[in-house]
Amino acid sequence: MSVLPTKRVRIYDVAQAAGVSVATASKALNDTGRMTEETRSRVKEAASSLGFRPNAMARGLIQRRSFTVGVLTNDTYGRFTLPLMAGVSEALVDQGVSVFLCAIEDDPALAKIHVDAMLDKQVDGIIASGKRIDRQLPVDLTNLSVPVVYAFTKGPDDAVSLVSDDAEGSREAVEWLKGLGRRRIVHVTGPKTFASVEERAGAYRASVGDGARVLYGTWSEQWGHEAVAQIWGEDGDKPDAIFCGNDQIARGVVDALRERGVSIPGDVSVVGFDNWEIVAAATRPPLTTIDMNLKELGREAGRLVLALAAGATVEPGIRKLPCQLVVRQSCGGMPRS
Amino acid sequence: MSVLPTKRVRIYDVAQAAGVSVATASKALNDTGRMTEETRSRVKEAASSLGFRPNAMARGLIQRRSFTVGVLTNDTYGRFTLPLMAGVSEALVDQGVSVFLCAIEDDPALAKIHVDAMLDKQVDGIIASGKRIDRQLPVDLTNLSVPVVYAFTKGPDDAVSLVSDDAEGSREAVEWLKGLGRRRIVHVTGPKTFASVEERAGAYRASVGDGARVLYGTWSEQWGHEAVAQIWGEDGDKPDAIFCGNDQIARGVVDALRERGVSIPGDVSVVGFDNWEIVAAATRPPLTTIDMNLKELGREAGRLVLALAAGATVEPGIRKLPCQLVVRQSCGGMPRS
DNA sequence: CTGTCGTGAGAAAAGGGTTTCTCACGGGAT
DNA sequence: ATCCCGTGAGAAACCCTTTTCTCACGACAG
Numbered sequence: 001m002s003v004l005p006t007k008r009v010r011i012y013d014v015a016q017a018a019g020v021s022v023a024t025a026s027k028a029l030n031d032t033g034r035m036t037e038e039t040r041s042r043v044k045e046a047a048s049s050l051g052f053r054p055n056a057m058a059r060g061l062i063q064r065r066s067f068t069v070g071v072l073t074n075d076t077y078g079r080f081t082l083p084l085m086a087g088v089s090e091a092l093v094d095q096g097v098s099v100f101l102c103a104i105e106d107d108p109a110l111a112k113i114h115v116d117a118m119l120d121k122q123v124d125g126i127i128a129s130g131k132r133i134d135r136q137l138p139v140d141l142t143n144l145s146v147p148v149v150y151a152f153t154k155g156p157d158d159a160v161s162l163v164s165d166d167a168e169g170s171r172e173a174v175e176w177l178k179g180l181g182r183r184r185i186v187h188v189t190g191p192k193t194f195a196s197v198e199e200r201a202g203a204y205r206a207s208v209g210d211g212a213r214v215l216y217g218t219w220s221e222q223w224g225h226e227a228v229a230q231i232w233g234e235d236g237d238k239p240d241a242i243f244c245g246n247d248q249i250a251r252g253v254v255d256a257l258r259e260r261g262v263s264i265p266g267d268v269s270v271v272g273f274d275n276w277e278i279v280a281a282a283t284r285p286p287l288t289t290i291d292m293n294l295k296e297l298g299r300e301a302g303r304l305v306l307a308l309a310a311g312a313t314v315e316p317g318i319r320k321l322p323c324q325l326v327v328r329q330s331c332g333g334m335p336r337s
Numbered sequence: 338m339s340v341l342p343t344k345r346v347r348i349y350d351v352a353q354a355a356g357v358s359v360a361t362a363s364k365a366l367n368d369t370g371r372m373t374e375e376t377r378s379r380v381k382e383a384a385s386s387l388g389f390r391p392n393a394m395a396r397g398l399i400q401r402r403s404f405t406v407g408v409l410t411n412d413t414y415g416r417f418t419l420p421l422m423a424g425v426s427e428a429l430v431d432q433g434v435s436v437f438l439c440a441i442e443d444d445p446a447l448a449k450i451h452v453d454a455m456l457d458k459q460v461d462g463i464i465a466s467g468k469r470i471d472r473q474l475p476v477d478l479t480n481l482s483v484p485v486v487y488a489f490t491k492g493p494d495d496a497v498s499l500v501s502d503d504a505e506g507s508r509e510a511v512e513w514l515k516g517l518g519r520r521r522i523v524h525v526t527g528p529k530t531f532a533s534v535e536e537r538a539g540a541y542r543a544s545v546g547d548g549a550r551v552l553y554g555t556w557s558e559q560w561g562h563e564a565v566a567q568i569w570g571e572d573g574d575k576p577d578a579i580f581c582g583n584d585q586i587a588r589g590v591v592d593a594l595r596e597r598g599v600s601i602p603g604d605v606s607v608v609g610f611d612n613w614e615i616v617a618a619a620t621r622p623p624l625t626t627i628d629m630n631l632k633e634l635g636r637e638a639g640r641l642v643l644a645l646a647a648g649a650t651v652e653p654g655i656r657k658l659p660c661q662l663v664v665r666q667s668c669g670g671m672p673r674s
Numbered sequence: 675c676t677g678t679c680g681t682g683a684g685a686a687a688a689g690g691g692t693t694t695c696t697c698a699c700g701g702g703a704t
Numbered sequence: 705a706t707c708c709c710g711t712g713a714g715a716a717a718c719c720c721t722t723t724t725c726t727c728a729c730g731a732c733a734g
Contacts, residue, residue, distance in 0.1 A: 020713075020714085021713070021714045021715075022714090022715095023713075023714055023715075023716090024712085024713055024714070027713090033712090033713085034710095034711065034712060034713080035711090035712055035713065036711095036712070036713095039712080039713080058719090060719095061718095061719045061720065061721095062718065062719045062720095063719085064719075
């Protein structure tokens with residue numbers, strides 16, 4: 001049976017069907033106002049049997065909100081944004097809130113257009129996100145008429161920010177390696193200019209203590225190869241573990257080690273960072289790595305922005321969310337329960 | 338100078354400032370109605386000096402549209418959806434149209450919730466997208482009150498669908514290899530159950546003619562390794578080119594060949610499919626591959642859904658958009674101009 | 675001079691809900 | 705019997721624009 005797209009049923013129709021006024025119908029459906037329980041349920045029944053769904057624009061016009069939040073990102077490739085976005089969406093969907101995704105590509109003009117469009121549409125709030133935790137988006141989001149939460153990107157000092165706890169993740173990786181009996185742990189990571197690189201390296205040094213060694217490079221497999229060539233080209237003891245700044249470097253390291261005949265995890269354990277499924281799972285052997293819990297970060301960002309929109313006051317500042325070690329086979333060791 | 342979030346300026350304020358009625362102000366700003374050019378420009382000046390931006394909900398309420406389209410996808414990983422989404426967004430942003438992104442994870446209930454939410458919000462149209470070109474989303478989008486365009490996913494027969502032209506892309510890859518003088522071209526691809534696998538394989542066979550050979554497997558690097566092991570384990574002539582069903586397989590093939598000491602592109606040329614930057618660029622050597630132009634596909638989907646929303650009639654059926662060869666170093670040959 | 679017509683601009687309705695205000699009614703207290 | 709008050713429910717205002725309808729006015733033709 002094909003149902004033709006029929007005219008939307010309005011609250012007027014519901015009221016009529018239930019034999020009450022529009023005002024009463026509205027109050028019945030929203031569980032506000034005063035009326036007998038009998039009236040309320042009669043209205044609700046009428047509504048559901050008619051398939052009534054309130055027009056969000058009409059409702060939003062008067063309530064001055066749209067049940068909509070915007071996610072702004074310059075992470076075109078979506079490596080970080082998508083899990084985050086999935087979390088946001090998940091946290092909001094059961095509140096009836098939908099998510100605008102705006103890719104702004106580091107273009108200030110484009111960013112402004114998107115922000116203006118979102119404000120015109122009366123978004124309840126904005127979540128700013130990016131591909132770097134230590135860079136601001138190319139657009140000023142202060143003094144907007146709606147709350148803003150920064151997730152995985154830098155905001156003004158007095159803003160509400162959510163980031164993954166790089167230091168904690170780093171520590172977790174090193175502790176895991178130490179727990180496996182590894183003693184000569186090297187850290188091969190990205191460019192010094194990234195705040196998260198220094199953050200992770202710092203925690204690594206603190207956790208390893210004497211003998212800590214950090215090699216800075218780029219975020220590429222290529223660099224993983226080069227780092228291995230460099231280390232294995234030297235005299236003296238070789239490391240028995242390499243903690244990498246991201247999964248791409250880790251993959252390069254693993255490939256380079258394998259090509260040298262070094263056994264993983266027999267001779268050397270390797271840990272990555274990011275848990276970028278496609279890289280981590282395809283590496284031989286699959287990478288044990290640190291997951292930044294971006295989805296959870298997204299959920300939290302969604303909850304926060306909605307709370308702010310509802311008028312809650314939230315202590316400004318940076319909230320760090322814990323990472324999580326994902327055990328595969330590049331270290332040995334069993335998955336923790 | 339910090340600007341405090343001030344009350345939004347309404348068209349009423351503009352009218353007042355310009356010394357006209359609200360009706361005239363509205364018509365002036367929308368370039369409708371009749372008035373002297375002087376009045377019109379006076380209103381426009383007032384509006385811009387006050388920074389007036391119309392409330393999209395009020396406007397949408399009466400115009401019965403929201404300047405919003407929804408993109409529905411079950412491609413959680415975002416490999417296909419993100420470029421597509423970027424294209425959609427790009428095509429719509431200058432029309433003032435924003436994009437809802439809804440990840441539905443193959444969950445019919447979740448899909449329904451999202452679709453309902455979008456309809457409540459009076460989206461102008463919906464773009465359905467997915468991770469497989471030959472599977473429908475787990476939700477019925479027929480007989481909605483808004484137009485639907487299917488992009489990179491299967492829709493009903495009488496729907497407007499947009500897909501990449503797998504056969505054309507396949508042909509392009511083979512012709513490129515033939516143009517480089519390759520004569521023994523093998524096709525290593527994904528599972529037979531995927532329509533695009535058969536589509537590509539068919540075009541490959543037609544283009545290669547005698548000696549065509551297709552190896553079906555999975556979409557993994559692992560399978561690329563296995564396929565090479567299988568082929569090189571046989572007696573007789575080895576291929577001088579391998580056309581792979583996606584970039585992951587191609588990467589596996591390239592790695593396996595390198596490990597066997599086969600020179601790429603000296604002895605064997607390898608072509609991938611998808612142009613998945615992260616895989617294609619990190620392969621050694623970087624992959625020459627087929628790009629499905631998903632961003633352009635997204636742009637087209639955006640344009641189409643908006644045209645439909647504006648009342649245009651579009652011939653239903655499947656539109657195939659051409660792919661594009663991206664030349665890197667796994668084949669030899671120079672980039673075409 | 676009067677009737678007609680085109681033009682500029684405003685009044686008011688519309689869009690679909692929510693919220694405030696008002697009111698009628700009936701029961702209990704005085 | 706009268707007064708007060710709590711209760712259920714409806715009328716109307718409101719949110720902010722767009723759009724239709726109406727009208728006043730001046731020019732022009734008869």
